[in-house]
Amino acid sequence: MSKLPQQLNKAFFAATALFLVGCSNTRFVPEGDYLYTGASINILSDSLSKSKKTELKNVLEASLTPKPNASFLGLRPKLYIYNITSEPKKDKGFKHWLKYKVGEKPVHLSDVDIPFNLDLIENTGENRGYFNISASYDTLPKNKKVKIKYNVSPRTQYLINKVTFPTDSTVLSTEINKTVDKTLLKVNEPFNLEVIKTERERIDASLKENGFYYFDPDNLIIQVDSTEVKHKVDLNLKVKNNTPELARKQFTIDKIYIFSDYNLRSNRNRRNLVRADVDTLLWKENSYIIDPKKKFRPQIYDRALYFKSGDLYNRSNHNLTLSRLINLGTFKFVKNQFVLTDSLSNKFDVFYYLTPNDFKSLRLETLGKSNSASYVGGEVNFNWRHRNFLRGAELFAATLYTAIDFQLGGNKDANNIYRVGSRFSLTWPRIIAPFKFESSSAFVPRTRVELGYEFQNRTQLYTLHNFNASFGYIWKENALREHDLKLIEITYVTPENETAKFEEQKADNPSLARITERQLIFGPVYSYTYTTTMLPKKHTFYYKGLLDLSANLTGLISGANADQEEPKTILGVPYSQYVKMEHDFRYYLKLDETSQIATRFIGGVAYPYGNSIHMPFSKQFFVGGSNSIRAFRARTLGPGSYDPRNDKSSFFHDQAGDIKLEANVEYRKKLVSFLNIAAFVDAGNVWLFNDEEGREGGKISKDFLSEIAVGAGIGLRFDFNILILRTDLAIPLRVPYYPKGDRWSFNEINFKDKYWRRDNLMLNIAIGYPF
Template identity: 25%
Template structure:
């Protein structure tokens, strides 16, 4: 019956998709291309008869083919659906029949008839289709010649000054489509024969020769205009970081002399570097003055620049050659300001000091914006520095509200609030106090009550330095790396959610950022205590595990000694184990051999009991971890970059070492106890690499690889549930729901499947569709396994390289809408290769809409 239902359902969906495909394919992309016109469908560039696939070159062509979605010109066909002149079409329809307008006027009124002509259905729809669509790219040979000139100029910038360009258009009258081929005959490039200089400023002259060895323009090099631009940027940076505060990049020019009378085999050029004086534009004239090396003289810091207090309420203090002006309205420790400012009296001016100062002052999160102004002394080479600061409000209150729904929660409402107190101890310390709660209705009758609740709170203190007793960390981690120490403590309480966990956690962590591309994070102490309040609910919550146990108990329901463990008012043919008395009693009877059982049943009951104990025991996790992040992304619009993350975490070692000094109590399993709870001990290592490729015209290929492993030892033979890995979900393998994949080839026997080894990789092609709507095609591979822990099931463990055959493959389609500040995502995943099936039926067995998985997410998965 199920197969028949699925077949009919699939046939209906297939018919719908077929109809949609027919509609799309029936659109005529040439509808608005006149008989004497051609639609440009392809541009090809050849340099010396070699095809060039270069996005920068393609961007120089004026007439680009219409965009496509997976090869289909969707925006063009949407544009073609719009009426060219909807007003004329409406009037033609209105007056086509003699009495039509009169009848409509009597029925609606003359005013409403006119409004009908301006309505969305008549006019607005066509305008909307034109806005989201794309007009056909019709061949224009004038623009083709302009494109050719651009291509020629591009190669001239690379030294091919004698290049010749032509184009040819491949057209056919039948389909009115054109392919344009651009041909560039490069010739021989010009080479730099000699490199001279003409530097007017003696201060710059010495700086230039000290750094000339690293010049990007060298003798014997092929001429390339981009190298000259990069050299100007390099020299400007050197000069401005060596005292030439007001150096202008426009002062650097190059004289390029090429001898056009020489033979083609002797295409050489002579280059002269010119660095002129400082030019200042006045009202009526331009004046020049020599560049000079400036030194920092007096440094003034105004901490309450926007204060409305009168002048006599401003106080002054000198600290480390800084003059600090402050008011009673805002007070901050001088040392905090000194650590955030990198200008030093009597040192030469450096641009990098200005950048680092602005960056650090912003990172303190107590000032609105820093304003740094320099005043040059006309009689000397000194410059005074004035730093104006406007403090932010001391108190800031934020709230958030959310509505949620899931397979466990019919409806949930959550609210949270955060109070931020800035500069609480006058050293730029920021205290954050947050509280949040959620309340709602459950989707099932797992518990007697039909509601759930959850609430918690956190207190976090951030201060702008690395705090470590008895060590001056600024020598190891400089202040310009934005050092920060964070101390946090928090708790949360659940009611009618799983086993009703109570969680207490505290963190002492450090973070510093040496550059815009590297980030270091250390959590010296991360302590988490998890208490399961209602562990006797285990079989109510983990229904799959209960069903497995109850199926085993069916084989022993006629045992007289077990009768009290089964419900008396249930169906006599299939009595159910009572929770928790019956489940506990049956497990004890099997494990203690009170009744005889098969070896298979005994082993399965032992496995179930081991999992129950593991998931219901309280956890004390005492860890230290380090995370390294690196990227070369230059901004949010950069789509050609990589990201690398490495994290290593160690748990329990400090407590284990302490136990050798102070004896700890032990439980029956010889585990060391802290406050009556066995602490976890493991080592965990994670690697993640993300790479983006910009394929042109907002088409992006993104890939991710992840490897994580956590190995228990010493005081533990498994990993705590909250620190283990799972597979599936909107940011992982999207063809499976969270916790439903693995481990290994196990067929999701538990409600929440997790393990301590994870391998995953994702590949996603992203493309624009219409406006802010974007699409994606993706493939996700990966799985989880148990390794080096107490799980012995061969189907769930990673034993050798052969275990990689159990890697799952999910493929699918995605639809996204970009709201600018966030992106809403829908992904439909299909199980392409399912390791939970038998070997011969793993490929495409559940590859259909009936077994597809719809994932909802916010922002991109990676």
Template identity: 35%
Template sequence: MVFLLIYSCGIEKYIPEGEQLYTGAELELETVSDLKDIKEVKTELFNLIEPSPNATFLGMKPALFFHYKAQREKPGFFYKFLNKSFGEEPVYFSDVNTERVEELILNRLDNNGFFYSRSDSETTIDGKFASVNYSASLPEAYVLENYNLESDSLPIYKEIEKMLPETALVKGDRFDLDLLKAERVRLNNGLKQRGYYNSQEDLLIFEADTNQYKNKKFDLFLRLKKDVPARASIPYTIDSITVYPNYSIEGDTLPLIKNNVTQVDSIDFVQNELYFKPELLKSYLLFNEGDLYDASISKQTSNRLSALGSYKYVNIQYTELDTTATDGDSGSLAANIYLAPLTKRSIRAELQAITKSNGFTGPGILLTHSNRNVFNGGETFSVSANFSYESQLSSGNNSSLSSIAGGISADLIIPRSIPFSPSRFKYAVPKTKISLGLDFLQRSQLFTLNSVNGSFGYTWKENQYVYHQLDPISINYSRLTNVTDEFQTILDDNPFLSLSFEQQFIAGLLYNFTYDEVSNINKEYPVYFATNFDLAGNMLNLVSGSSKTIFGSEYAQYAKVDADFRFYMRWQKERTLVSRIYAGWGLPYGNSQTLPFVKQFYSGGPYSVRAFNIRSLGPGNFNAQTENATTDYFDQSGNLKLEANVEYRFPLFSYLKGAFFIDAGNVWLTGNYSDIEDDQLTSSFSQNLFTDGKFEKDWLKEVAAGVGFGLRLDIQNFVIRLDLASPLRVPYLPENNRWNVPFFGNIDNNMTLNFAIGYPF
């Protein structure tokens, strides 16, 4: 209390003479009867009160304090920085206009059916501080009794009548201007989907009649404005469609002459030379000659054409051919679709700086050549080559370790789902992707790993938020060569690791489901959910007649699933609180005793529990540092992973952002590893891997946790991230010594610096 008093005095001395600091307002409502949604009404009215007072934290106003301190003649760098990052301009009582707020409250009450309300305000001044108490007296609200459409002979009235049963206006609802506006928007959108090309919201008029009732009820009547133009009250039919597949934005549209025009189902395709096959392009159009104009179908068609990946500009224009047909009750439209192609070929080069939290650092390069519309059907063929060199910069036994990685891949993306026609899909057309790649990884003093991979699958958007990816064919063949004596010793001493490298052939099915609201910047509380399903080996097992090998190589057989859920809370000035929960589980069976090495889960690193190095946690409370391994190359992993993260993100200045975070998680082993355990007992590497690493009922005691803070350079969604983290709980230490004071404890590796590209989640 004494501290708060001293703090208040510290703020008070900065308030200018003749001014009072505005500390906020209260609002009291008086009603004549019980109102079921009184809390919602009060919240809506309270949000009208302006201005907002300075932010308060634990009874103090630190943002205002930073501002005042920064106004001194010599504020110093510290207060300049705090003011730039968190400071607020003072809000004085002279900025408050109580009469305007009272008018806003009365206006909003009228809009909500509380006609003839009264509002008042009372000001309280206490020395250098002032507040306002607003009050409002609410009479009984007017409620809806009947909702009717005035009759007329125009065809548009019949269409409106068909849409009325779907209205959100219900008998007994309080008068609500926002609901009426929403109803008008709904009806106008419906008319535009029924051919009414010139329909507009302001042509629809609502009239409320209270004369028939003594109590506070009203009838609502809907009609068109008087003297509505004939063009706005008749439906339009699309009577001609012309597509320009190779349109130039400069405007050199080709004339409609016989040599330039190809007609498919009455649709004219105009192109000087064949750029896009007309019969394929036609399947992306959702409207045909003779259809009624539909604004939503037109927009969906535009989105489908844009998603082809061949065009930088898509524009559908409609021209009125005849405002009144022979019978006078319909109009005619000509649809012209202008498609301006992207550059056919492109080459992109990326220089990369790779820094990993396990100490490997080095340069990389990525080259990509793309050929768009390669077969005149929107197909994109791209070839990529990558090369990187990484060296272990840390001191110790591994200071001389390095790795060279490279590969080449080819992708063919076909903007339709072979063998299905695009016309079968309404929202978005699935794409077919065929991929083939070669990769190699040479780890000095250890091994060389060569791999071949290929896949055939589909990607598609179900709606604005839902995305699917299905690869019914996914193949990966890897071969371990140039194994040094040192690494062979590691494999001999660790049967679990050895088995995970022996499974050279991985063939199966992959499926991904993603629900993502984060890209919608208007959502205050967006969510993100993604799950992956990976099933391998069953088809090979069937083809090989249950043999353990195919083409002389052992193949993997397993099922693996994971789920990632994130919840975002956004508020002003780009401040976001992100919560994340992740769970993954893999089950080897049949031909496999362990998951392949590349399919195992690991914990730690810049996208996981950041207080620990990559692949340095688990399984369970297993401690690799106490084992007699010839090298610490052994990457700790498991077939079960659980993680949770909370991160608060805030702006600092310009493109620089800050963050505070806490991470928790680990990996474990599940299932029966009795055969491997017997082999492990004879090895010199570890006799504790399976006892310490198994997932059991006391798994919470084996969860690692860490806290930290970070800086992010965010330039138009290109993010360079530095996160400094420290362990809060270390699961591989003795049970009584697992808690640690972050940044100040006396454990080894008390701080970990993570460098990464992009946000962690």
């Protein structure tokens, strides 16, 4: 039999199977009923514009209930799973999970309350200004399935003719009239009940900023009069007559009490026992701190409390104070209470109840790992933290770690890697600087000092000592924007015990000398992050930009230049001079509740000049691996068209570049509650600015686009809420070190060939999403 008839037969059987799955749901429908497959809105109007019809149609369809069973390519697999799974005997177990978590209960015509939907359509239309709207319906049954078509006659939409606000001379009315220029109720705009509700909330928010602590949006009423002008309404905003007297008053702050060591149980009635005794410290005028054990220095509240005695209450300072107290990271629970003390003078006291976290914590972390360079190993971390190190909510963190990597298999000689190191950091919840730094953000600005050291031993080859230190600031404008400025970051790397074997390797491959060269790097590093990914929107973005400078001013003063025979030194160590920039853009498109398209583009440039011919190895760019171009091993791709198969060294080493371009596209689909699937395409490479002996083809040229690597694959994500385990299987589609004209590798794909699978199938196992 020829291949064509075989393929046609397979296609026929596949189509038949899909058809049977799609139709088989109807055999479970009870006699006399139908499977409900959805509803549509048919707008009957010659006067409405196309855009108005579309807008009204979308609003009305979104309000209809119930929603039909979920479908995929016209099929309803979740419903089918529910139907074929017998009723479980228990409310737990696999069968219960399969039927009620994976499966989906059928929606029948008998479940649809058509009169209710008709009323809902008319009410929704009236709330949009279509006061004379009417609706009817038709059922469209077919093969035990049914759709419902609602025919809607909206007629004329009423517009706003006039808006009036309170005109009396009370303090409340005066404050309301101050907001008139920001009103959402515009003349000649359509009447919309949702806009009216939002207007009430807008006025309430403005009043809350001006002392009206007890006011509520429900204290406002907006009267609608449609008798003055045809197809138009007059809106009259009023304060309800039954509004409580307290809601009509502006309030100021009298006394402030801060319980720094509040216990939810033992201090339940402590507010009633406040007195000026040894437990109470008068911090400022009418402001008191209750901290018997002197756990905190009062200065921490200077930058956290935005209220002071005599201030007019406003909600922004109320929320900002709570946010800052929480953001200190020292308190487990933060709550406050406003207590009316003098209704005649409109004053109340403020109480802040702060329950500290455990200041000290010790955590042991163990990690097992493997990578695509045939290394397996483990790491042990001891982490000690103190959240109130100097009694000012300072965070001190110390980490001691040791790690080992063994090479198993592969085509290189075994060279195990041992690492031992430590990291120390101290973070103050304020900006320590000779200048004044003001921030009205809900996030506390911070000053951080970091120190670190790592000893690395690559057996039979070399050992390295790596020292680093930094001082800088971290602050957030808001939840979307964050700045990280290290005024100075210093890295010093020095080698020790380079073996004869490694010296021999360097002779064959001069680029290896870069790994163990002495390095002194110092300068500022600044990064800026903007993200909307936490917002429930269809389109969200992430951007992180980085600027890294080293010895720019020092090189200028010392006259360092590329023509000098020997580089300038500090204490006998050549210092690196460069400018480095990196930009990471990400865009996420939410297709529906279960699927998303995620994209990323990374561009980076690191330019050595003056005292440096090459970038320091630790500051260069790398690609490949589980979070980059997944069809290639980590840090083995590039630079340019360099062919790693010609590498004569006896061990795997990282391939680095001065320029980086990378792009990724990933489609993500949720299959069941904990299982997601993804399909992805990755592309990119790194290049050098200058030629390097032993890495031919690595320098960037005008043909750099022809050296872009491309890979694609599929993956599974196991989302267990606290942990996301990711597996990605990828294959190379374009290999930059193949001869020009033959770099696309589609014709080499052969899943039946075990040698091809060994060399080209890359399985990446990782934690979390790649981007």
